[in-house]
Amino acid sequence: MPNKINVLDSGYVALVDSMGGDKAVIEGARRCYMSEPQGESADSKLIRHLIAKDHGTPFEHAYFRFDVKCPIFVARQWIRHRIGTYNEMSLRYCLAKRDFYTPENLSGEALEIYKKTINGAFDAYEAIVASGVKREQARGVLPLSLYTLYYWTVNARSLMNFLKLRLDKAAQPEIQEYAKALLEIFRETMPVTAKAFEEKVMPK
Numbered sequence: 001m002p003n004k005i006n007v008l009d010s011g012y013v014a015l016v017d018s019m020g021g022d023k024a025v026i027e028g029a030r031r032c033y034m035s036e037p038q039g040e041s042a043d044s045k046l047i048r049h050l051i052a053k054d055h056g057t058p059f060e061h062a063y064f065r066f067d068v069k070c071p072i073f074v075a076r077q078w079i080r081h082r083i084g085t086y087n088e089m090s091l092r093y094c095l096a097k098r099d100f101y102t103p104e105n106l107s108g109e110a111l112e113i114y115k116k117t118i119n120g121a122f123d124a125y126e127a128i129v130a131s132g133v134k135r136e137q138a139r140g141v142l143p144l145s146l147y148t149l150y151y152w153t154v155n156a157r158s159l160m161n162f163l164k165l166r167l168d169k170a171a172q173p174e175i176q177e178y179a180k181a182l183l184e185i186f187r188e189t190m191p192v193t194a195k196a197f198e199e200k201v202m203p204k
């Protein structure tokens with residue numbers, strides 16, 4: 001299982017825990033008819049049917065818990081996905097580290113300005129904290145490129161909604177990179193559902 005996948009220059013997604021898998025989807029769906037799992041081929045057919053008809057609740061029996069490290073601007077897009085549970089490191093309590101994202105396409109003067117501005121912001125942050133101001137106020141000078149960390153617990157239905165929206169080329173490339181890593185883990189953890197999702201829903 002690809003437990004941890006590196007994303008961008010120092011981010012990652014890691015699968016910490018999962019529950020249910022394809023089996024829980026099948027059991028949930030078959031409870032409607034009080035029937036039992038009927039072998040690989042019939043069960044895959046059922047999952048494809050559920051996906052095609054947008055019969056979503058059986059997919060809510062399968063859960064994932066991810067450890068995520070991403071830039072704050074990616075997290076802001078991510079947490080718009082309300083159907084899921086988040087616990088994020090707090091810069092009220094933790095001291096920010098000089099750990100920020102640099103887009104690899106930046107070069108020359110643009111790269112210089114980018115790094116200089118961010119390092120200046122960190123210098124200011126450290127000086128403000130050292131002067132006795134609370135971390136929760138000093139953080140106001142920090143950049144959106146700063147890496148943040150959170151746990152994200154999400155069911156397979158909501159994960160597929162995330163993937164549909166964030167694998168789309170309309171999504172910002174950085175969050176697309178995270179979505180690709182999540183898809184890889186999804187394929188390993190729920191192969192039948194992921195295959196049906198890729199066939200019937202995933203943006204081409």
Ligand SMILES: Cc1cc2nc3c(=O)[nH]c(=O)nc-3n(C[C@H](O)[C@H](O)[C@H](O)COP(=O)(O)OP(=O)(O)OC[C@H]3O[C@@H](n4cnc5c(N)ncnc54)[C@H](O)[C@@H]3O)c2cc1C
Nearest residue numbers: 077080081082083084158161162165166168169170171172
């Ligand atoms: C390419 C892209 C560009 C975007 N640009 C912007 C932008 O410029 N500004 C901006 O504000 N947002 C923007 N968003 C965020 C977007 O509007 C959604 O907030 C985000 O994609 C989460 O999607 P969601 O609501 O489906 O997910 P979730 O919040 O996880 O919800 C999952 C599903 O649950 C149902 N649901 C959840 N809450 C409710 C509710 N209150 N009422 C009814 N049904 C509900 C819906 O069916 C929803 O699809 C953008 C998203 C994308 C992908």
